[in-house]
Amino acid sequence: MATVIKNGLIISPEKSFRADILIEKEKIKKIGKNLSTEECRVIDATDKFVIPGGVDVHTHLDLDLGNYRVVDDFYTGTVAAAFGGTTTIVDHIAFGPKNCSLMFQINKYHELAKDKAIIDYSFHGVFQHVNEDILEEMKKLVREGITSFKIYMTYENMLTDEEILKVLFKAKEVGVVIAVHAENNGAVEYLREYYVQKGNNKPIFHARSRPDSTEAEAINRMIYLSEIAGYPHLYFVHVSTKKGLEEIIAARKRGARNIYCETCTQYLTLTEERYLGEDCEGLKYIMAPPLRKKEDVEALWEGIRNDHVDVIATDHCPFKLEQKLQGKDDFRIAPGGIPGVEERIEIILTEGKKRKIPLENLVSKLATNPARIYGLYPKKGIIEIGSDADLILLKENKKVISTNNRHGAGDYTAYAGFEVDFSVDTVIQRGNIIIEDDKLLVTKGAGLFIKRETAKYPVR
Ligand code: MN
Numbered sequence: 001m002a003t004v005i006k007n008g009l010i011i012s013p014e015k016s017f018r019a020d021i022l023i024e025k026e027k028i029k030k031i032g033k034n035l036s037t038e039e040c041r042v043i044d045a046t047d048k049f050v051i052p053g054g055v056d057v058h059t060h061l062d063l064d065l066g067n068y069r070v071v072d073d074f075y076t077g078t079v080a081a082a083f084g085g086t087t088t089i090v091d092h093i094a095f096g097p098k099n100c101s102l103m104f105q106i107n108k109y110h111e112l113a114k115d116k117a118i119i120d121y122s123f124h125g126v127f128q129h130v131n132e133d134i135l136e137e138m139k140k141l142v143r144e145g146i147t148s149f150k151i152y153m154t155y156e157n158m159l160t161d162e163e164i165l166k167v168l169f170k171a172k173e174v175g176v177v178i179a180v181h182a183e184n185n186g187a188v189e190y191l192r193e194y195y196v197q198k199g200n201n202k203p204i205f206h207a208r209s210r211p212d213s214t215e216a217e218a219i220n221r222m223i224y225l226s227e228i229a230g231y232p233h234l235y236f237v238h239v240s241t242k243k244g245l246e247e248i249i250a251a252r253k254r255g256a257r258n259i260y261c262e263t264c265t266q267y268l269t270l271t272e273e274r275y276l277g278e279d280c281e282g283l284k285y286i287m288a289p290p291l292r293k294k295e296d297v298e299a300l301w302e303g304i305r306n307d308h309v310d311v312i313a314t315d316h317c318p319f320k321l322e323q324k325l326q327g328k329d330d331f332r333i334a335p336g337g338i339p340g341v342e343e344r345i346e347i348i349l350t351e352g353k354k355r356k357i358p359l360e361n362l363v364s365k366l367a368t369n370p371a372r373i374y375g376l377y378p379k380k381g382i383i384e385i386g387s388d389a390d391l392i393l394l395k396e397n398k399k400v401i402s403t404n405n406r407h408g409a410g411d412y413t414a415y416a417g418f419e420v421d422f423s424v425d426t427v428i429q430r431g432n433i434i435i436e437d438d439k440l441l442v443t444k445g446a447g448l449f450i451k452r453e454t455a456k457y458p459v460r
Contacts, residue, residue, distance in 0.1 A: 012384075013364035084346065184213075231256065318337065
């Protein structure tokens with residue numbers, strides 16, 4: 001049966017307007033005033049906002065780190081996402097066995113996600129070594145719908161500058177997006193050892209050992225490497241600092257192209273004081289990059305206002321408190337990551353509104369831009385005729401976030417006590433109501449793997 005969403009205030013990046021939406025066979029068929037509701041299921045959206053289903057392009061579901069495993073699998077993680085209004089994720093996958101192919105890990109993730117995910121999903125490939133075979137393999141993955149790949153400038157599987165350059169040249173040729181975790185590995189490793197040797201093993205030293213310069217230096221180096229390679233699509237994940245963002249702004253000013261900037265909810269709402277909490281409370285917030293200072297938070301919000309930041313994602317990577325507490329005598333032992341896939345949209349709309357950032361702008365960062373950059377647009381990320389009918393109805397009412405009203409498998413939320421002004425009311429995925437009246441109305445495995453295209457609609 002067709003569905004009509006009646007009289008909602010539709011928010012799109014370019015404009016907002018009140019209209020009806022006719023959904024037929026999973027797609028948006030018509031948008032207009034006074035659409036006929038004959039033989040249609042009608043959803044009354046009067047007094048509600050209608051925005052595109054959220055697109056979170058940075059999650060880590062079922063991530064296996066060897067010594068720790070993330071607590072949300074593709075079922076609980078996507079249930080949490082759906083309750084928060086996110087209808088598509090692109091997951092950053094784990095490293096595989098040494099020397100494994102790119103496809104090996106993608107295949108593994110297809111197994112992890114199928115029959116479990118309740119929202120649509122894709123994966124970013126990940127580089128953990130570089131040789132001719134691996135570089136050539138990118139083309140094959142593009143045919144499989146995997147059109148972006150992550151590289152790390154730190155951690156055990158980091159690439160050297162020489163390897164990064166090889167990847168960038170090939171990415172330029174193939175047309176894929178390279179997502180990069182930018183931190184200066186040498187500085188971070190040195191500072192961690194330096195602090196712990198001096199007995200500074202508390203969570204705050206997680207932040208002290210990853211100062212903003214480590215991020216800014218890596219971003220700057222990466223941008224110059226991409227210049228050498230002729231500017232392939234280069235996407236910085238989880239930019240957390242004013243300094244880092246300034247490197248991106250400066251590069252664009254001097255003509256650097258195809259550079260995209262992501263930040264995450266936590267870097268827009270939490271500060272490093274969180275590491276100073278009593279009784280190992282700070283361990284809850286161990287993640288890389290770490291939480292920063294108030295001035296960084298505000299600089300990132302200005303970046304959103306001025307479109308210097310393109311995407312707001314989550315880096316959803318939840319662990320239980322018990323796992324976090326392994327780091328009580330040495331912050332380096334605690335697994336890094338926090339939950340956030342459920343909180344993103346309600347918190348960002350609320351905090352953005354406080355700063356008088358238009359909802360249209362925020363929707364572009366939460367749905368449209370990530371879809372455009374990662375080859376999901378116009379299927380996802382926008383309310384337009386022909387797009388998948390992935391949309392959410394939001395109502396304006398106050399709600400306090402607490403562990404009790406979360407839906408993931410974790411046992412805490414990093415945003416406990418946050419009061420939000422917007423609540424996700426109804427979630428529609430490809431025309432099906434998957435959440436209504438706070439109830440899940442979808443069966444396990446209803447989410448589909450979405451083959452992505454190479455970026456035809458870059459945001460800048
Ligand atoms: Mn991540």
